[in-house]
Structures are given as structure tokens and as C-alpha cells.
């Protein structure tokens with residue numbers, strides 16, 4: 005059995021490689037990828053923001069169990085599984101032994117392992133723009149609840165779990181005000197979770213489709229970036245909507261350095277800033293550190309999530325599947341072979357979340 009997997013050697017170029025699908029190792033499994041999403045980080049890759057060595061795209065997926073490794077009878081929540089069952093894997097492994105893991109912040113694991121640098125390296129299938137995916141023995145995966153379609157489950161193992169963890173790290177609680185900068189996949193998932201836990205949600209974006217989606221995913225108020233271009237005007241508007249104080253928590257998922265500056269400016273004195281969107285090392289932002297000092301704010305940087313948050317996300321989806329229009333979250337579908345076109349459209353923000361289907 006042959007499988008295919010993609011590689012981005014440089015900005016705006018994608019190659020496909022073919023290899024024999026490997027056997028699962030004891031304790032692990034091989035998944036057949038049924039759907040993989042284009043996440044913000046793939047768009048950064050597509051723009052060439054990840055250096056010159058190239059990169060393997062794809063980490064959000066839903067799939068079915070193609071082959072079970074020896075001894076694997078349950079998922080990481082203890083739910084019995086068999087070949088053919090639908091699963092979502094966490095796209096990295098953590099050590100559970102380092103200082104951060106022991107401290108309960110496995111998202112900050114010092115020994116986190118992601119996929120390989122190039123698909124040539126066996127077992128080849130360590131990223132998800134592919135027909136198959138190699139799940140390692142220490143890699144968490146969970147059975148997808150029956151009422152959650154693949155189309156929705158695929159974003160649980162990145163965007164959704166990451167914001168779920170971020171809101172917990174930021175201690176967003178009932179009755180608080182959350183400001184979300186950026187109404188893409190991360191932002192919309194955050195709005196839904198925040199709303200469900202009783203927060204008031206304000207969203208800022210500059211794209212009609214995304215502003216409309218924000219409202220449907222729980223935003224109580226939306227601010228159109230195009231109408232309040234000046235940061236000062238935005239600050240006035242945000243103050244108006246938060247009783248003159250500013251939001252308790254700001255979630256930065258717009259992914260541009262200016263949005264980080266906005267977060268620090270907009271959060272209330274003593275509030276919490278959650279920085280998720282900026283992931284490109286070459287981009288910088290001028291900021292007055294005294295703002296952090298005098299406002300007495302907390303800034304949490306969050307990449308990834310403790311693996312068990314994927315289970316929380318899948319359970320949340322199962323419980324709220326009819327409350328939010330999750331099915332519309334993926335607004336564009338392409339066969340995997342047309343990944344370049346899908347990435348172009350994502351870069352131009354013509355689509356919010358594109359899904360790729362390896363089987364087509």
C-alpha cells in the first residue's frame with residue numbers, strides 16, 4: 005500500500021512524495037487521514053516564513069484507524085477502539101517529566117516532539133497533508149464522538165484545544181469580558197467556549213464574513229477594523245463596551261505584531277493577555293515595557309496545549325454541536341492534490357477554514 009505526503013520546500017510551492025505505508029509499532033497506530041485543515045500556521049508556511057529548509061505542512065486532522073499497533077485497545081481516555089473507528093490525534097508528544105510538564109503546563113514541554121523535517125525520513129507520515137498518519141506509542145489520540153462529523157473534529161486537535169487551554173490559563177470565568185482579536189478558526193472556537201462558560205465576548209476583525217461568523221459563534225459585540233482603523237479609536241470603542249475599563253482578558257489570534265501591541269493597550273489594568281497568533285520569529289513589535297509594569301498585566305504565551313485538552317474539546321463539540329454553526333466553520337473543501345490553490349485562497353483570506361480531502 006502506497007501513501008502520499010506533502011512538503012513545502014519554499015514559499016508558494018508544494019511537492020508530493022509517495023512511500024509505502026509503514027506498519028504500526030507496538031503501542032501506536034496508523035491512521036487513514038479523512039480530512040486535514042489549513043490552519044494559520046500552514047498559511048505562514050505558505051508565505052515562506054519558516055526559513056529556507058522547507059517544512060512538512062498539516063497537523064489538524066480527523067481520520068480512521070487503518071492499522072492498530074500491538075497492545076492498543078483503548079484511546080487515551082480509556083475508550084475502547086478498533087480498526088475503522090474515527091480518531092483525532094494530538095499532533096506532537098510531550099515528555100510528562102520536564103519542569104513544565106510536572107507543573108501541569110505540558111504545552112510548554114521542554115522535550116516536545118513534532119513531525120520530522122522532511123518526509124524522506126521514516127516513518128514518512130508524520131504530518132497530515134497526507135493520505136496516512138503515523139501515531140507514535142506515546143502520542144495521545146481520542147475516539148471522535150459519534151455525533152461530531154470529521155468536518156468539525158479536524159480542528160479540535162489544534163485551534164480549538166489551544167484556545168480551550170488558553171482561556172483556562174487566562175482564568176477566564178463567568179461574568180468576565182473577553183476581547184478576541186481576529187475571528188479566524190482560533191477566534192471563533194474561543195468565542196464559543198467563552199460564551200458557554202458565561203463570559204461576555206467582543207470580537208474585532210476586518211472581514212465581513214468573519215465578523216458575521218463571530219456573531220454566530222457567540223460574540224455579543226463585533227468591532228469592524230475598517231471603521232476604527234486608528235488604534236486610539238478602537239480603544240475608545242472597546243472602553244465603551246467594557247464599562248470604561250477594558251476587557252478582563254484579551255486573546256490575540258490575529259497573528260500580526262500590531263495586534264500584540266493592541267492587546268497590551270486594550271486590556272484592563274490588572275488584566276490578562278493571551279498571545280497565540282504571532283508565530284513568525286522575524287516579525288517584531290515596538291512596545292513600551294512600562295505599559296506592562298504600570299498596568300500590572302499578565303501576558304501568557306500559548307503554543308499547543310496539554311494533550312488531554314483534545315478530549316475536552318471533542319466532548320465540548322459533542323455537547324454543543326447544535327448550539328453553534330460548526331459545520332460552516334469549514335467554508336471551502338478541496339482534494340489534497342489542490343492544496344496549493346487552497347493555500348492561496350487561505351492566504352488571501354477568501355476562505356476562513358479550508359479542508360483538504362486526501363481520498364479525492
Ligand SMILES: [Zn+2]
Nearest residue numbers: 043064162163
Ligand atoms: Zn493548527
Ligand SMILES: [Zn+2]
Nearest residue numbers: 099102105113
Ligand atoms: Zn515535558
